[in-house]
Amino acid sequence: MDSDLIKLVNRLQDTFSNLGGELDMPQLAVVGSQSAGKSSVLENIVGRDFLPRGQGIVTRRPLVLQLIHTPVPETNPPPYTEYGQFLHIDKRFTDFNDIRKEIEQETYRVAGQNKGISKLPIHLRIFSPNVLDLTLVDLPGLTKIPVGDQPSDIERQIRGLVVEYISKPNCVILAVSSANVDLANSESLKLARSVDPQGRRTIGILTKLDLMDAGTNALDILTGRIYPLRLGFIGVVNRSQQDINVEKSMADALESETQFFRDHPAYRNIAHKNGTKYLAKTLNQVLMNHIRDKLPDMKARLNTLMGQAQQELNSFGDSAIYGDSNQQGALVLRLMTQFARDFVSSIEGTNVDISTKELSGGARIYYIFNDIFGHALASIDSTQNLDNQDIRTAIRNSTGPRPSLFVPEIAFDLLVKPQIKLLEAPSLRCVELVYEELVKICHNCTSAELQRFPRLHAQLIEVVSDLLRERLGPTSEYAASLIEIQAAYINTNHPAFISGTTAAHAAGAAPAPKHTIPARVSTFLPLRTRAEDTALTDLLLVCSSDSPPLRNSASR
Known part of the structure; x- marks a missing residue:
């Protein structure tokens, strides 16, 4: 029932994206500074490499990522169990490297070859037996100074784009921050607090816990003693650049993450509440609860839109006459x-x-x-x-x-x-x-x-x-x-x-x-x-x- 609810919201989101987006759907928006590890968190949740990588600003268009759990049938299994589909092209991508190339090409087509950004989102659905039903939006990373041929007001453009998404009441904010940087300097938490002062729909995600200075830890942050959030903080350990260079598999990376929390003296007692697997389960539960809370408002809004559409349709006259x-x-x-x-x-x-x-x-x-x-x-x-x-x-x-x-x-x-x-x-x-x-x-x-x-x-x-x-x-x-x-x-x-x-x-x-x-x-x-x-x-x-x-x- 819960998975069907998320799938229904995904279908509504696809429909209204073609109609102009008149209905705000419950979704999870990923916010963070450049190189904070947003894309790595998403790849860990999916369990595959599929997002563009590089120096500076890489995500230049919002990526609406719909994860759809598809169990493998016991009889007559298909030749492939994981694939992706874009909303702008009718094609199944079974090679996730091709998904990365398509994201880059679609970004270049709309946002250009320079480092400018665009508000037009890219819609991607990934079907896999290894994911939970989720809807995530990967937003461009927050920046301070324009680099290269970036527009001089790139900071204002990115901030305006991010605020446009996270200011909607139906949006749950995933504020990604690096653990090796003082939390008081976190741009994502600062921006989340500006639209969600009570922290009711903000989840804090701490990355790079394995890169903190020796003798320090983020236990007080993860337990909510420093910066309290209603949905709490979750710590994750992503692959390092060295791991990516040597093509370390996702399965090995997730195992190393589990081992890190289990063996770390400060985190061993809360290891069951941290890590990518716990994060995916938490996001799935948060999204379903959020949909249940917003369902009456969504129903009322849908009825209003349907009434307006029917009234406009009636103004066109009798279809029995015009259709003859x-x-x-x-x-x-x-x-x-x-x-x-x-x-x-x-x-x-x-x-x-x-x-x-x-x-x-x-x-x-x-x-x-x-x-x-x-x-x-x-x-x-x-x-x-x-x-x-x-x-x-x-x-x-x-x-x-x-x-x-x-x-x-x-x-x-x-x-x-x-x-x-x-x-x-x-x-x-x-x-x-x-x-x-x-x-x-x-x-x-x-x-x-x-x-x-x-x-x-x-x-x-x-x-x-x-x-x-x-x-x-x-x-x-x-x-x-x-x-x-x-x-x-x-x-x-x-x-x-x-x-x-x-x-x-x-x-x-x-x-x-x-x-x-x-x-x-x-x-x-x-x-x-x-x-x-x-x-x-x-x-x-x-x-x-x-x-x-x-x-x-x-x-x-």
Whole structure:
């Protein structure tokens, strides 16, 4: 029953790790300074070498280690009894050296080649008949000074990562400290006390007991006289670097550890409460008790999450309708029709959600035509880059060697056509502004039902935007062609032209006031007004129809 409980929590942990980790699972987090022996403790518990080793910071990503006890069947035993599986790769690793390489490669892939760290955990499950059901998290070792190409704030990053794990109430802290270092300088115990002042969920682990100075021992620490913890201290003896170099087996190392506690004069009376085997049993019992204590809270949290998920699922509609292939086509057609209606209503101003803060939709398009485009036309200087000398030069060039009595028509066309072309730039800019507003309307057309299908919504926006983009080029060309039409035929019989000429003669005959418009300027004013009105009318026609009729220039 107890082992099934831990396995159930492990399955929940795997599930929520894929969903974003919204539920904090009971787990044991290993905390300690660099080279305090955290990885060696984990390897002793597993009984196999599988963790990366090296100088400086080696553990650069949290390793969520799930130990699953799998008894060997008496009949038809499998070819291998111990193997590991990662959550990010569907493969069984029977060689624990390959597990070490995969941890290193996965660390490099996320955390990079330098000595930086990452919060993204690595999930590893080890199945073995020699382990007890446990869930452990190996965290990066606490450090003080950045080494090599480590980030300058590596201490703050590691401390923040460790605190993020151990500050959760469902986490039991395994504070690993070296016995040959003063306990008052233990960074792991200091950090554990900051989140667990009463020491209710902290287990102290003392390593390197065999490396203490001669004549000293850690008996007072192990018995809780110096630093009391509710779950107590447990001493272990790991393999030395020399033992690792000579490839001393785990079985021999565990036997040497047992012999050390049994023969040591200070620890022989408490030898049964120390060592890796006792540590594994204690952690298994602590984890099961912790799960029992937190089970009501976990159940309440799960019910809350399930209720939220069900509510979100209900908002997507009836699965019987949406799951029917015959109904899906009708649903898509209905959503597309509603999207088109929303687009039209936004332009016509009949949309239900009308903003009171800014112009939008058809009102914005009207503002572009009547204010932005109108002001742009009004700001055009009809005689820009045109002075009296240009007029004289054009008249003389048009008459050749003959003197001129009247203004030639060719000279008039040469002078007027460049001025009409000044209307082209604001007209094209108006087309672009209308296009941008239509695209904005397209992105704002949505409904609660359409939001349930984000991919369909995105596809609709993409298709409509592509259609608008396709019409932008022809519309701009048509607007430019309207300006060319205006410049191709100058109708001097137009009433506005005649009235402008009369006003110019009157202005020329009367004494000019201080700010009177020159006669040559006044001559072009009616033409500009006529061109403005025609361009504005035609541009409105362009943007309201895919194929507007061309105006006959001769009809003017």
